[in-house]
Amino acid sequence: MSKTGIFYGSSNGTTEGIAKKIAAKLGVEQKDIHDVASAKVNDLDEYEVLLLGSSTWGIGDLQDDWESFIKVLSSANLSGKKVALFGCGDSSSYPDSFCDAVGKIYQVVKGVSTVIGFTSTEGYSFDASEAVVDHRFVGLILDEENERNLSEKRIEGWIAELKTEI
Numbered sequence: 702m703s704k705t706g707i708f709y710g711s712s713n714g715t716t717e718g719i720a721k722k723i724a725a726k727l728g729v730e731q732k733d734i735h736d737v738a739s740a741k742v743n744d745l746d747e748y749e750v751l752l753l754g755s756s757t758w759g760i761g762d763l764q765d766d767w768e769s770f771i772k773v774l775s776s777a778n779l780s781g782k783k784v785a786l787f788g789c790g791d792s793s794s795y796p797d798s799f800c801d802a803v804g805k806i807y808q809v810v811k812g813v814s815t816v817i818g819f820t821s822t823e824g825y826s827f828d829a830s831e832a833v834v835d836h837r838f839v840g841l842i843l844d845e846e847n848e849r850n851l852s853e854k855r856i857e858g859w860i861a862e863l864k865t866e867i
């Protein structure tokens with residue numbers, strides 16, 4: 702597997718927990734899991750594959766720490782890297798901005814890296830999401846508030862797909 706780093710932003714620990722779960726399943730070591738609250742551009746440079754995760758806050762906003770890290774990400778040289786995105790949201794309370802943060806990160810990385818790990822929107826219930834492009838989610842989308850029971854299967858499916866690409 703190519704050298705893989707996981708970068709997450711998480712306010713209440715949900716996305717952090719998912720980042721650790723993904724790491725365990727992919728065999729990514731603890732030192733390669735970065736909280737974007739303290740990560741630097743040099744940290745991004747180290748990896749061939751980046752897994753980037755954010756929850757969504759406000760109405761469709763990036764998680765707080767991502768508000769600054771998105772500028773770091775924009776300044777990084779991502780050419781030649783593969784990028785996979787993941788995020789947590791709440792499709793019941795925020796059906797019009799479901800996991801928008803993942804879509805916002807996608808807008809920064811698309812074109813300058815190879816984005817992998819798109820997923821089907823089938824089985825989700827929401828009205829609008831910036832994380833949907835061409836009828837697919839641009840990454841792994843989880844709703845730990847309402848559909849926690851579906852997360853394991855969703856993560857497993859995504860990881861299986863990623864493993865063929867990294």
Ligand SMILES: Cc1cc2nc3c(=O)[nH]c(=O)nc-3n(C[C@H](O)[C@H](O)[C@H](O)COP(=O)(O)O)c2cc1C
Nearest residue numbers: 711712713714715716756757761790791795799800
């Ligand atoms: C004030 C507030 C605003 C939120 N806004 C959104 C939103 O616009 N879209 C969404 O999908 N989820 C939204 N959520 C749900 C969170 O993204 C969800 O609880 C997530 O699991 C939190 O993950 P974290 O602990 O990693 O930050 C919001 C939650 C709160 C409390």
